[in-house]
Amino acid sequence: MAQAKPIVEFDHVGKTYPNGKQALVDFNLKVMPGDFVCFIGTSGGGKTTAMRMINRMLDPTSGEVKFDGKKVADLDPIELRRHIGYVIQNIGLIPHMTLEDNICLVPKLLKWPKEKREARARELIKLVEMPEDFLSRYPHEISGGQQQRIGVIRALAADQKVMLMDEPFGALDPLTREKLQDLVHYLQHDLGKTIIMVTHDMDEALRLATRIVIFDDGRIIQSASPAEILKHPANDFVEELIGPDRMNEAKVMLATASSIMLNNPVSTTGDVTLGEALVKMNNHHIDSLIVVDDEHRLIGELDIGQVMAHRNLKLKVKNYMLASPRSVFEDDLLSSIYQTIINRHLKYMPVVDHDHRVVGIITRSSLATLLCEHVWGKADPEDNADEGK
Amino acid sequence: MMSFLNEYGSDLLLKTWEQLYISLIALSLGIIVAVPLGITLNRFPRTAKVMISISSMLQTVPSLALLALMIPIFGIGKFPAIVALFIYSLLPILRNTCIGMEGVDPSLIDSAKGMGMTRWQVMLQVSLPQALPVIMAGIRLSAVYLIAWATLASYIGAGGLGDFIFNGLNLYQPELIIGGTIPVSLLALLTDFLLGRLEQKLTPVNLRDGGEDE
Structure with a gap:
């Protein structure tokens, strides 16, 4: 694992808006292939800003973001985005397209032949345990949880290695959320996808992440494995974010022999x-x-x-x-x-x-x-x- | 009634046709200009405000005055009438296009962009289909106004059903006034109905059904 190159790398990245607001200050992070990184922190803390720099939805004002060893600033943003999965909280399925067309959006942009696209759509809908005839339905005809499942598989339809998720399950009820968490865990753990997820749900982060990055006010407060964060919270802010219940629980689960x-x-x-x-x-x-x-x-x-x-x-x-x-x-x-x-x-x-x-x-x-x-x-x-x- | 039709029947058809094509040409020009303009202005909200104010101002010029103003510039006949009606068609279409484009869920655009669609693809495949019902409503409104106002175009020699009405006024023949007015109303209603059907066809599935159309 140590010899692998980081798939996403932030190198002294900063973002200052024209009005002087510093959204991100000197951000450094290496994401290895197969990692599940959760960005968590206060809103406006810089976590979404950082994530959106990976697929160039935002450009940094200082420093470099690298994708697969290449500086993203040198890559064509359109081409780059087609190779990075993207899932947002509001799902973003295109309402006037069938589920199949939604799933095959990126493959179609990449000009895959029709048969290959259709086969891929069938394969993916099976992955999320939905019947094949759903492919001809429209997003408003299925439930919110099902929509987000389509949103997730749409983000890997072209076999993207990296998936960005911006609070993807925030709007779902707890039961549905848990199912979707299982799905993304499967994608990362079993299919080897690299996932970078912005979340405000500490339980979600602790459950899924291999690394949690805690943001506050544009700065990284702590970047470590869930166990490490529970064992040694960097400061009061982190402890507060984790909450007393989880700290207590962690004492038991993380106590050593x-x-x-x-x-x-x-x-x-x-x-x-x-x-x-x-x-x-x-x-x-x-x-x-x-x-x-x-x-x-x-x-x-x-x-x-x-x-x-x-x-x-x-x-x-x-x-x-x-x-x-x-x-x-x-x-x-x-x-x-x-x-x-x-x-x-x-x-x-x-x-x-x-x-x-x-x-x-x-x-x-x-x-x-x-x-x-x-x-x-x-x-x-x-x-x-x-x-x- | 029958005698009226016997006397003026062929003339009536001709004038109706004139009325229709003056309006439709003006409307088509309006669509060709205002829809792309509205879409482009979506990216420059400040300019959009200015442009909407300008076209609102044009709208307040009394229609008869606007037609009369065309005479020194373009002379008389169908052409100046079409220009004047075209100016009138701009506002409703432009405003509705702007509103329609503004109303597209921003997260939809964000995710489309984030997946690697180009600006054009986002616009043509995502924003425009979603904004279409609102744009169509603007076009329908314009169409009905234009057909009604095209009546006045006869005043500057453009022909159309206005000829009947003005003749009727000058000669004090109510049957001519009524004979001109009814086809105008029918024409406006029919156009509205047909465009309404078209609008429903073009409405994206997620916005369809549930109550009457807009």
């Missing part, structure tokens, strides 16, 4: 005998042991069942332990860990650092504790907040 693990789990080396191990279990009132080597690296685990199976307590642990057990790294996300623990009915999971040294253990009860904290808050819960709702 090290934040909830129990430190100093009971462990033993492989050279002790089963008998000694049994004594250790007994002393600590536990039924299994983590087995480590001299440098405290995880090499196995010993369950009481295994001890009982081999009655001969003189045997060495290292020969009877369960070798190379499942473990997680200390910086793994809880969201992935808990799935494994629950689905595989594990009682616990050793936590290791990147040198495979054991640093802790996560048990089912540590998950339960975390869940309780999330639902009822910590030791001093804000009861008032709950009553208010």
Whole structure:
């Protein structure tokens, strides 16, 4: 991935309107092929301005915008736009054209032969799960959600690699919006489209984006992955944009193994005998042991069942332990860990650092504790907040 | 009635035809000039205001005076009459073209442009079809006015049904006045009806149906 060239690049881009208003100040961004970038921020913050510079609907007053390595300023805007998908909030389907003509608008501009266009229209309408005979309908004869679905597939009819979307789902009801989000996620994740979307919906951005760019007053406040933004919001503005609910939720979803693990789990080396191990279990009132080597690296685990199976307590642990057990790294996300623990009915999971040294253990009860904290808050819960709702 | 038709029948047909073609030529010229002008002016809203004011001013010149003014410039006959009527046709068509083009949903134009349509393509394939009903309404209005006003053109020697009416006035023969007026009204109504049908045909599907036409 690192060797790929950016498909869209902003290089010190600025836009100042004649009246002196600075819409965008020194904007730098590299969008890699296959990225899903969300521009989010206050209205008038510069996000739409930035997006519209990519297909030259606006030209910057300073700096360069590059598309596929070429400066867009040197490209014919008409030709450029035909190779970049464009979806806007008000859908923009041409009302006096059938859905087929709408879908095939750009292919027709590119002078595709008729049969190829028709085949493409049929293929695309299938993609959005609408019957083929809808192709002869007019936009006003279908629902708003269906219209926007046509709007989305129209933007990739000529196999555009990059799609620009300006608050595409803002006007839709939540259920329809979610379906369309699934659609664009599919386009990016499965078909490898690069999508740049302007949105004011943080949930949408967090859900879809691989990178979120936060704008305020023409400047980038933060540009990072959703997880990074949730974990380390750049300032109060970002935190406010995310909202307290999501911050709280993020604490759970983005908590790492090290934040909830129990430190100093009971462990033993492989050279002790089963008998000694049994004594250790007994002393600590536990039924299994983590087995480590001299440098405290995880090499196995010993369950009481295994001890009982081999009655001969003189045997060495290292020969009877369960070798190379499942473990997680200390910086793994809880969201992935808990799935494994629950689905595989594990009682616990050793936590290791990147040198495979054991640093802790996560048990089912540590998950339960975390869940309780999330639902009822910590030791001093804000009861008032709950009553208010 | 029958005797009137026997006496003036062929003359009536001829004059009706004159009336019609003077009006229609003036109207066609009006469309040819005002529609493209209105579309172009859509890009220069300030100039558009000025132009609409100018054509409004022309509209306020009394029609008889305008016709009379043509005499020193173009002499008498059909040509000056057509010029005068043409000037009258400009305002409704120009104004409606401007309004129609202005009324096209800007996001529609934005998305068409954003997909890579040229200015011409946006205009011909998107804006114009959407603005057409309003433009057509202007044309219909012009057509009805022109047919009515073409009556006065007889005053400067252009012929038409005005000849009957003025003769009737001069000779005090009410049947001539009525015989000239009724065809004018019928002609205006018929034209309005036919243009109305055409308008409906040209109206984009999304703006069609639901109540009576404009």
